[in-house]
Amino acid sequence: MSQSQYPCAGCGANVEFAPGTNVLKCPYCGHETVLQSTGARVREHDYLNFTSLPRKPVAMLAKNVFVCRNCGAQTESDAISDRCRFCSAPVVAQLNPQDLVVPEAVLPFVLDRRRLREALGKWASSRWFAPSGLKKVSEAESAKSMYLPHWTYDSRTVSDYVGQRGEHYYVTETYTENGETKTRQVQKTRWYYASGTVARDFDDVLVTGTTKVSQKHLDSLDPWPLPDAQPYRPEYLAGHETLRYDVEPESGLDAAKQKMAPVIEGDCRDDIGGDVQRVDRIHTQYNDVTFKLMLLPVWIAYYLYAGKTYNIQVNGVTGEVAGERPYSAMKIALAVLAAIAVIVTIIGLYAVNKH
Template sequence: MPPPPIAPETAAETTHRFPCENCGADYTYDPATGQLTCAHCGHTDRIRSGPWKGSALKELDFHAAVAEQLPEIETEVTRVSTCPNCAAQVEFDPQTHARECPFCATPVVTDTDESRQIKPKAVLPFAITERLAHQAMSNWLGQLWFAPSGLKQYARKGRRMQGIYVPYWTYDAQTRSTYRGEHGTVYYVTERVQRNGRTETRQIAKVRWRPVAGRVQRFFDDVLVLASRSLPKRYTDALDPWDLSQLEPYQPQYLAGFRAEAYGVDLETGFAEARQRMDRVIERDVRFDIGGDRQRIHAIDTQVSDVTFKHILLPVWLAAYKYRGKTYRFVVNGQSGKVQGERPYSAIKIALAALAAAIVVAAVAYLAGQQ
């Protein structure tokens, strides 16, 4: 028997509630239709277009934000507590003082502190339903060798998954780089060697280097950086790619029935990671500009200007499973259905596989000895 799953949040804990205009029950956002749907009476309502619909989402000035000089309309005061177990930033409404962390089910109690945070600028609505997310996770688990049978049974039984909007930063920047390096041209020389009383020839590759200098420039658009510390970064990064052309101007109706985590990675820390990604691309640009068969780079000096950013929310389905006292988490890209996650290993299955391998090796050795 598989162990019981972590209990999902209750409807009363939902931060964003929208009453059905027909019966008064709560609407939830339905990824299958892209509308608000009432689970009680089935009534639906569309989400009205926001003020930026049909135009580019407005970027915010990075340096103004760092200096805390953003217009007041771009920020909001929130009550956020850090989960003591997984470090998720759990947001509380004014009437709520305690709730379970949606990422690991640890009880979290709010304090009285308030903080001013940058509002989400855009949201990528869930595109796949919980049922399809379950199917994707079940298919993924079915491909894992040595996973405990209870884990696969858990997936097949369709336990509840959490729909979480995870915070990200996107950065735009104009870069201009000067560099110094060397351009390498490969050429071959013929060498003669004596081997076993005979003269043999062989081609030896050598490189002729010459110094070069130049400049490259590139505009970076929407460099995406995870702004959450609650989930293993290697798994959330592996959920790429995201189609950010489907971003919608932020409206809380998209969050109806879902959770949204507050960002735990500040804007400057996120930009430091974005710069690392930019620098790797710039290095590739420099190598291409140097050309030749080989390249050496001695120095790159990059000037960065016109830095802007957006705070956006991306959809993730989350499942948690306890196996022998440890929690394993699985994440599903709520747009594409791509799955990543932690996984336990079945010691029994590994032992049986090792035994089977030993039997095969012994059998092969026996047959070889009979020939």
């Protein structure tokens, strides 16, 4: 398998993409190589044409074999880019479009380790009842910078719906309370048959292309500045691990449709009008579907507390942090005791003032 490594023009070591810049930087002598524009543009694939082509399922593809030009070691990995397991030199696979879908776009890393520590420190200090040791997570020495594969889908949708429009009206009701006759207004609803057609264009509906990272945490990293994405070039991956997708584009489209569904239902309800709505059936046509594979930057950090490992993810552009956190039983107990003490004090003051 072909691969790329980028030697430093200053000392010959392997350079890495420096987050927040447009350069490849040598971690040893500091020499920088500016990434000149290639003039390439991000393209979308026509879904019907693309999926009709013969293609092996990604699960059947062999692992990438990396032969490090720095130390000669050979390693196998599902990753598109990685580090040599022996000398840590960055290696990037040269992808074959006949084997798998090649990324069209990459959102380059912006957060370097210094800004990562700041983001983690701010997150750790804002966690209520967290153990004091959680602050150590900001050191982030074990954090890994990783590009995660995502699919984006565009579609012009047309949806026919059948439902009901509810219109409120009020009637006067008489009732007895404590022997006294009173009246009140009671809300009722009249329902009317409704049907119609709504249309909406969707752009860049984002679907995670890997099952190896917690989707719950990834969703919390939204939003992503997708318009800032650059045409794919392997140099952006140098020095950062990149996972190969394991969610096929067909499965990704199904997930994208699930994301579109509540938006379409909202359009149907707006079209029905009235005070309340019922949507019984929706039939949607997905026209002019296009898609692409995009790589998004995420820092993955781990925190060990009381024998358990907690996973933390950080948006590599915005610094948004999401993940698991431990709770300090001691801090919670002290807070409960403090609350009880306050309540007892208030009761005592009330009793003294009453007498």
